[in-house]
Amino acid sequence: MAAYAESTDDIRDLYRELILDHAKSPRNFGRLDVSTHTAEGVNPLCGDKLKLYLHVTNDRIDDVSFEGSGCAISLASASMMTDIVRGLTTPRAREYFDAVRANLTSDMKDAPNIDLGKLRALDGVREFPTRIKCATLAWHALDSALRGRSSPVSTE
């Protein structure tokens, strides 16, 4: 892992087109009128904050949204996460959480074998340890919401 500060070029490499697109126009942004699970997440290191809303029926996530503010990576990650988990069963959503976390932290022990598809766009954050927390924040919020924790999650 390089110890150098992020330069403009590094950021440019990191922010692929897909990430910028999701950050500029986050999908599923706003609050759900009716939710069964919610969780808040904060990443104090970067200032990212989000609140996640899930509507779960018979163990299936039939609706999901988020609101919050933060850097492009945290917003893009939350946007992509909500796109992917809508319609999944909660065990399947958890498998995605495990796979994304394993992929981004490069700790593949016990990682489910899932094709992450467009989520691979976030792979660039691996080289920037502080950014990994931006990319995993929404996923930690998902995990927390599914566990029914009421206290906010923090990446710290």
Ligand code: ZN
């Ligand atoms: Zn961030």
